[in-house]
Amino acid sequence: xxxxLTDEQQMIQAMAREFAESEIAPIADEIDRDERFPHExxxxxxxxxxxxxxxxxxxxxxxxxxxxxxxxLEEIAKQCASHAVVMSVxxxxxxxxxxxYGTDAQRERFLKPVAGxxxxxxxxxxxxxxxxxxxxxxxxxxxxGDHYAVNGRKLFITNGRESSFALLFCQTDKDKAHxxxxxxxxxxxxxxxxxGKTEDKLGIRASDTAELxxxxxxxxxxxxxxxxGQGFRIALAALDGGRIGIGAQAVGIAAxxxxxxxxxxxxxKTFGVPIGEHQMIGWKLAxxxxxxxxARLLVWRAAWLKAKGRRCTLEASMAKLFASRTAVQVTNxxxxxHGGYGYxxxxxxxxxxxxxxxxxxxxxxTEIQRLVVAREVLGGAE
Amino acid sequence: xxxxxxxxxVPDTATxxxxxxxxxxxxxxxxxxxxxxxxxxxxxxxxxxxxxRGQVEVVVMSLGPDRVKEALRSCLAMGADRAVHVNDPAxxxxxxxxxxxxxxxxxxxxxxxxVLTGRQAIDDDMGAVPAQVAEILGWPCAYWxxxxxxxxDGKTVRIGRQVEGGLEIFDVPMxxxxxxxxxxxxxxxxTLKGIMGAKKKxxxxxxxxxxxxxxxxxxxxxxxLEALPPRPPGRIIPGDVATAVKELVRSLREExxxx
Numbered sequence: 011x012x013x014x015l016t017d018e019q020q021m022i023q024a025m026a027r028e029f030a031e032s033e034i035a036p037i038a039d040e041i042d043r044d045e046r047f048p049h050e051x052x053x054x055x056x057x058x059x060x061x062x063x064x065x066x067x068x069x070x071x072x073x074x075x076x077x078x079x080x081x082x083l084e085e086i087a088k089q090c091a092s093h094a095v096v097m098s099v100x101x102x103x104x105x106x107x108x109x110x111y112g113t114d115a116q117r118e119r120f121l122k123p124v125a126g127x128x129x130x131x132x133x134x135x136x137x138x139x140x141x142x143x144x145x146x147x148x149x150x151x152x153x154x155g156d157h158y159a160v161n162g163r164k165l166f167i168t169n170g171r172e173s174s175f176a177l178l179f180c181q182t183d184k185d186k187a188h189x190x191x192x193x194x195x196x197x198x199x200x201x202x203x204x205x206g207k208t209e210d211k212l213g214i215r216a217s218d219t220a221e222l223x224x225x226x227x228x229x230x231x232x233x234x235x236x237x238x239g240q241g242f243r244i245a246l247a248a249l250d251g252g253r254i255g256i257g258a259q260a261v262g263i264a265a266x267x268x269x270x271x272x273x274x275x276x277x278x279k280t281f282g283v284p285i286g287e288h289q290m291i292g293w294k295l296a297x298x299x300x301x302x303x304x305a306r307l308l309v310w311r312a313a314w315l316k317a318k319g320r321r322c323t324l325e326a327s328m329a330k331l332f333a334s335r336t337a338v339q340v341t342n343x344x345x346x347x348h349g350g351y352g353y354x355x356x357x358x359x360x361x362x363x364x365x366x367x368x369x370x371x372x373x374x375x376t377e378i379q380r381l382v383v384a385r386e387v388l389g390g391a392e
Numbered sequence: 393x394x395x396x397x398x399x400x401x402v403p404d405t406a407t408x409x410x411x412x413x414x415x416x417x418x419x420x421x422x423x424x425x426x427x428x429x430x431x432x433x434x435x436x437x438x439x440x441x442x443x444x445r446g447q448v449e450v451v452v453m454s455l456g457p458d459r460v461k462e463a464l465r466s467c468l469a470m471g472a473d474r475a476v477h478v479n480d481p482a483x484x485x486x487x488x489x490x491x492x493x494x495x496x497x498x499x500x501x502x503x504x505x506x507v508l509t510g511r512q513a514i515d516d517d518m519g520a521v522p523a524q525v526a527e528i529l530g531w532p533c534a535y536w537x538x539x540x541x542x543x544x545d546g547k548t549v550r551i552g553r554q555v556e557g558g559l560e561i562f563d564v565p566m567x568x569x570x571x572x573x574x575x576x577x578x579x580x581x582x583t584l585k586g587i588m589g590a591k592k593k594x595x596x597x598x599x600x601x602x603x604x605x606x607x608x609x610x611x612x613x614x615x616x617l618e619a620l621p622p623r624p625p626g627r628i629i630p631g632d633v634a635t636a637v638k639e640l641v642r643s644l645r646e647e648x649x650x651x
Binding site for chain 2: 017018021022025028029057058059060063067072073074078082
C-alpha cells in the first residue's frame with residue numbers, strides 16, 4: 011500500500027492553496043454577502059488549468075488526474091465553497107461526460123473551451139418533480155429530421171445562468187421510462203432556450219443556481235451525447251465523479267472551519283487559559299480533526315479508483331455521504347468553539363456553516379447516498 | 393538569447409527555526425522548502441523577457457542536496473526551459489564563495505547573455521553570491537533592480553535599481569549579473585499544464601569534478617548557531633494615566649535608555 015502524493019500532485023495542491031489564499035480568500039466574504047458571481051477569479055481558475063484538470067491536453071484540459079482534482083478542489087473550498095462548486099460542476103458533471111461519451115467533433119466544440127476555462131458548462135438533470143426521483147423526467151425531445159424539439163424546465167442548475175453550454179437530459183421515448191432518457195448539449199443563445207429565475211440561497215451564494223427553460227428549442231441531432239436512451243446511464247456515471255468532487259468540497263469546507271476553530275482556540279482565553287486547553291474544547295477539536303481526516307481519506311480513495319478507471323459507485327457515495335455530514339457537523343462545532351462570536355459574520359465560520367448544508371443535498375441527498383450504499387453492500391444493484 | 397537564473401531553496405517563511413544538535417546547522421526535519429521569494433522574481437522576469445523577445449532560453453541553476461530538485465521543478469513548472477543542479481556532497485558545507493565558484497563554473501559552461509537572481513536568499517540573508525559570481529566571471533553586476541529593459545540589439549540592459557527615495561538608472565553591458573528586488577514583478581503561479589509538463593523537462597546533475605572545482609575549505613565556516621533568547625515578559629505599569637505615563641517615560645529613559 012502506498013498513501014503518498016506524487017510530486018505533481020503536491021505541486022498542484024500547493025499551487026491551488028496559494029492561489030486560493032491570496033486571490034479567493036480576500037473576496038470570499040464580499041461575494042457571499044452580495045451574491046456576486048466572481049467572474050474575475052473564475053477566469054483565473056481557467057487560466058491556471060483548474061477547470062479541466064483531468065481532461066487531456068488535446069481537449070483543452072490540464073492532462074492531470076482525478077486525485078489532483080480533489081486536492082485542488084479541497085484547497086479552493088477551504089476558502090470559498092462557491093468557487094468550489096463552480097469548479098466541480100465544470101470538471102465532473104459537464105467536462106467528464108463530454109470527454110467520455112462525446113465524439114471528437116463534440117469534444118472539439120463543447121469540451122475544449124470549457125476545459126480550457128474560456129467558457130462554463132452546466133449539468134441540467136434536476137426538474138421540479140425530479141430531484142431524488144431523477145428518472146421522472148418531464149422534459150421531452152421529439153425528433154424532427156436532423157433536430158430535436160425540446161420542451162420542459164430544469165431547476166436548481168448550478169452555473170445555469172453563467173454557462174455557455176448545458177448538458178441536458180430529456181425524454182426521447184416516454185414509453186421506455188428512464189431507458190428513454192437522452193443526453194444532448196444545448197448552446198446558450200439557441201432560440202427557445204432561456205434562463206428563468208436565479209435562486210436566493212442559504213449558502214454557496216456566489217455561485218449561480220438557475221432555472222433553465224426550453225420552449226420548442228431546436229437542438230441538432232449532432233449535439234446528442236451517446237445514443238438515444240443512454241442518457242440516464244451517462245448521468246449516473248457523471249454523478250459518481252460529481253460526488254467525489256462534492257466530497258472534496260465538503261472536506262474543504264470542514265477543513266477551513268476547523269482551521270479557524272483551532273486558531274481561535276489558541277488565541278481566545280477564558281478562566282486564564284486559551285480555551286483549547288479546556289478539555290471540552292480540546293476534545294471537540296480532536297473529534298473535528300479526526301472526522302475531517304477520515305472524510306479526506308474516503309474522498310482520496312474514491313478519486314484514486316476513478317483515476318484508475320475502476321468502478322467507484324459505492325466508494326464515491328460513501329465519500330460524499332460521510333464528507334457532507336462531516337462538513338455540517340464540523341462547521342456547527344466550529345461556531346460552538348467560537349461561542350457568540352461564531353454567530354457574527356466577521357468571524358467567517360457562519361459562512362462555512364451555511365455553505366456546508368448544500369453538500370448534504372445536491373448531487374444526491376444524504377438519503378440517496380445511503381440508498382446507493384445499502385444497495386451496493388446488499389449486492390442488489392440494478 | 394540565453395538567460396541563467398540562480399535560485400536557492402530555503403525554508404518556508406512560516407518555519408519555526410530550531411538549531412540542530414550539532415549547533416552548526418538548523419534542524420531540517422519537517423521543514424517545507426520553497427524557492428527563495430527574491431529568486432522567484434528573477435525567474436518571473438526571465439520568463440517575461442522570453443515572452444517579450446521570443447527565442448530566449450531560460451535555464452535555472454541551483455546548488456544543494458537532492459531536495460533542491462523540487463525547487464528546480466517548481467521553476468520549470470513556472471515555465472523555465474531546463475535546469476542544472478550542482479549536487480555534490482563535497483559542497484555540503486559550501487560558504488557563499490564556494491557556492492559562487494560552483495555557479496560561476498556552470499554559467500561559464502552555459503555562456504548565457506544575462507544572469508538573474510534574487511537580491512539575497514531569505515535563509516541566511518547574506519546577499520553575497522550575485523556579486524561574487526559577477527566578480528569571478530568579470531561581468532558587471534547590479535543589485536536590487538526594480539525594472540529592466542534589454543536593448544533591441546541584446547548588447548546592453550537598462551536597469552533601475554532601488555536606492556533611498558528613488559531609482560538609480562544604469563545602462564549595463566551584457567553579459568551581466570542582476571539581482572531582483574521585491575516589486576520587480578509579481579511572480580505567476582505555475583499552471584496545471586506547467587506542472588504536468590515540468591517532469592518532461594531536463595534537470596542536469598553536475599558534480600564538483602564536472603566543473604573543475606578543486607576541493608577547498610570554506611573561508612566562512614559556521615562556528616555556532618544560537619537560538620534567539622526568549623523575549624522578556626512585558627511589564628504593566630499600574631495607576632492612573634498621568635502617573636503611569638510619568639513612570640513609563642522615566643523607565644524608558646533610565647532603564648531601557650530608549651529615549
